[in-house]
Amino acid sequence: MDVIIDAWPKILDSFLLTLKLAVYSAVGSLLLGTVLAVFRVSPVPVLRFIGAAAVNTIRNTPLTLVMFFSLFGLSYQLGIVFDDEFIYKNVFWLAVLALTVYTSTFVCEVLRSGINTVDVGQAEAARAIGLTFTQNLRSVILPQAFRAVIAPMGSVLIALTKNTTVAVTIGVVTAEGVNEASGQMKSMMELNGDIVPLIFLVFAVGFMCLTLPMGLLTTWAARKWGVVR
Amino acid sequence: MSTSVLYDAPGPRARAVNLIATLLGVALLAWIAWVVYSKFDDTGQWEKEKWKPFLEADVWNNFLLPGIAGTLRAFALATVLALAFGLVFGVGRMAQSAWIRWLSGFWVEFFRSIPLLLLMFFLYYVQQPLGLEASIYWAVVLGLMLYNGSVLAEVIRAGVNSLPRGQREAALAVGLTQSQVMRSILLPQAIRAMLPAIIAQLVVLLKDTALGYILAYDELLNQVNKVGQLNNNLIPTAIVVALIYIAMNSSLSSFATWLEKFMGRRGHTAGPVGHADQLMPGGTAAAVPGAGVGQGGAV
Numbered sequence: 001m002d003v004i005i006d007a008w009p010k011i012l013d014s015f016l017l018t019l020k021l022a023v024y025s026a027v028g029s030l031l032l033g034t035v036l037a038v039f040r041v042s043p044v045p046v047l048r049f050i051g052a053a054a055v056n057t058i059r060n061t062p063l064t065l066v067m068f069f070s071l072f073g074l075s076y077q078l079g080i081v082f083d084d085e086f087i088y089k090n091v092f093w094l095a096v097l098a099l100t101v102y103t104s105t106f107v108c109e110v111l112r113s114g115i116n117t118v119d120v121g122q123a124e125a126a127r128a129i130g131l132t133f134t135q136n137l138r139s140v141i142l143p144q145a146f147r148a149v150i151a152p153m154g155s156v157l158i159a160l161t162k163n164t165t166v167a168v169t170i171g172v173v174t175a176e177g178v179n180e181a182s183g184q185m186k187s188m189m190e191l192n193g194d195i196v197p198l199i200f201l202v203f204a205v206g207f208m209c210l211t212l213p214m215g216l217l218t219t220w221a222a223r224k225w226g227v228v229r
Numbered sequence: 230m231s232t233s234v235l236y237d238a239p240g241p242r243a244r245a246v247n248l249i250a251t252l253l254g255v256a257l258l259a260w261i262a263w264v265v266y267s268k269f270d271d272t273g274q275w276e277k278e279k280w281k282p283f284l285e286a287d288v289w290n291n292f293l294l295p296g297i298a299g300t301l302r303a304f305a306l307a308t309v310l311a312l313a314f315g316l317v318f319g320v321g322r323m324a325q326s327a328w329i330r331w332l333s334g335f336w337v338e339f340f341r342s343i344p345l346l347l348l349m350f351f352l353y354y355v356q357q358p359l360g361l362e363a364s365i366y367w368a369v370v371l372g373l374m375l376y377n378g379s380v381l382a383e384v385i386r387a388g389v390n391s392l393p394r395g396q397r398e399a400a401l402a403v404g405l406t407q408s409q410v411m412r413s414i415l416l417p418q419a420i421r422a423m424l425p426a427i428i429a430q431l432v433v434l435l436k437d438t439a440l441g442y443i444l445a446y447d448e449l450l451n452q453v454n455k456v457g458q459l460n461n462n463l464i465p466t467a468i469v470v471a472l473i474y475i476a477m478n479s480s481l482s483s484f485a486t487w488l489e490k491f492m493g494r495r496g497h498t499a500g501p502v503g504h505a506d507q508l509m510p511g512g513t514a515a516a517v518p519g520a521g522v523g524q525g526g527a528v
Contacts, residue, residue, distance in 0.1 A: 041235055042250070043235075043236045043239065043243070043247055044247050044251050044254060046251045046254035046255055046258075047250060047251075049254075050254055050257070050258065057475060060432075060436075060474065060475040060478035060479045060482070061436075061474055061478075062436045062437070062439030062440075062450065062474055063436075064439040064440055064442050064443065064450060065450055065467070065471055065474065068442075068450070068453070068467065069467060069471070072463055072464065073464055073467065077268060077272050077274065077464055078264065078265065078268040078269075079268060120234055123234045123235050124234060127234075127236070127237055132236075132243070132246075133236040133243075136236070137235065141235065162343070162345070163344070165346040165347060166346060166440070166443070168346070168443060169442070169443055181347075182347055182350065185347060185350060189350060189351075189354040190354070193357060194358060196351065196354045196355045197351075200347070200350075200355075203343075203347055204339075207342065207343050207344060207347070208342050208343070212342065
């Protein structure tokens with residue numbers, strides 16, 4: 001128990017880092033995923049191709065490999081550096097980039113299934129009054145599609161929160177050198193072999209504190225704003 | 230809704246807009262290709278020596294094929310165990326006894342709500358204090374089993390719930406016991422109906438074997454470091470390995486898609502063939518079609 005109490009500030013820091021990874025990646029992947037979904041339903045074949053190719057490639061690649069690529073490929077080879085001065089900041093943003101790109105493909109597919117739930121008559125009526133494709137999407141289809149997929153989108157964001165643990169692949173740390181949750185748990189387990197189950201329980205409960213409210217919130221939001229058909 | 234209803238047949242103005250969008254799209258593709266090409270060129274990634282090893286048998290025999298074997302070994306055992314786990318706990322959640330229902334529900338929800346990587350770390354570090362010889366293989370396999378088995382339990386439960394009530398009632402009416410009804414009437418139909426969703430989850434399982442890299446399990450992704458260090462070609466190796474993963478995963482997913490279409494045509498189940506997301510109450514355990522995102526799944 002003493003070990004947990006002594007390490008408490010570090011545990012909080014590590015969960016804060018996990019939360020930061022999750023929030024930035026969530027915003028990024030919702031935006032990028034929407035763009036991809038628009039690409040995939042657009043009247044332009046080239047854009048449809050870009051959308052489909054990106055989704056099918058990235059979705060079938062393990063996140064660990066995407067993470068690996070973002071550090072060794074993007075940063076070391078392609079020279080994409082977010083912060084010249086501090087390595088830890090650069091690695092953090094690379095992890096956010098990897099999580100964003102990976103999650104956006106799932107956001108895209110969820111949104112596309114949402115577009116499929118919108119009644120055909122809605123799109124036909126929008127076309128009949130002379131709306132263009134972008135107007136149609138912006139003011140008729142997408143608002144309804146988003147409301148139809150609140151619950152599955154919540155699942156994707158919960159998965160994203162859990163996936164932040166994979167950032168340990170490239171060693172994401174805070175300014176003080178504290179790892180995100182999974183790295184922090186690993187180093188604590190390495191040092192304290194006698195209380196491994198206790199350490200696991202602390203971190204498992206920590207993740208539940210993040211994911212369970214998200215599940216409840218999206219269920220509530222889906223009930224409040226969801227489109228009933 | 231088919232997406233073609235989103236836009237009309239293009240008139241002169243829409244054709245112009247589409248042309249501009251096409252050009253922008255092509256420009257985007259060309260720009261990405263150029264950046265990748267020139268940066269790789271600057272750092273010498275296109276040099277022949279970096280790619281030549283993949284045309285020779287050595288790299289394949291010594292690294293890549295054993296790596297694929299390692300990945301498939303974990304995948305095969307974890308699949309069998311996860312299916313068994315999912316069946317036991319899925320049925321457990323529908324048991325007559327409230328105790329069994331509660332207990333199965335607790336474990337299924339627990340394993341689904343924590344990251345798989347934490348589970349694997351725990352399973353690895355807990356072995357030595359228990360007096361076992363620490364095995365990475367078992368940590369990876371058991372982690373995959375517990376997480377994916379829990380998702381499969383939900384899939385199976387959703388499948389049973391999607392069957393018409395008359396199936397169960399008729400079976401009880403002809404005098405079958407509760408367990409006979411489950412075993413010979415409900416489960417066969419539910420599993421058949423949920424087969425596409427089950428295979429989609431197996432794609433997730435296959436992808437998650439790559440988490441073994443973090444624990445230094447000798448699977449495919451780990452070969453990137455080995456081959457990369459040996460031939461000084463980390464990036465080419467990573468690209469080849471990525472292609473292998475994409476080939477394995479997309480063939481499994483297209484099998485799921487094909488199976489869904491095939492079964493939709495045959496239609497020999499009472500329940501709808503479909504994905505967990507359409508069938509699970511409240512959509513909390515939504516699965517993306519063909520992707521198998523569990524509740525906080527391995528997206």
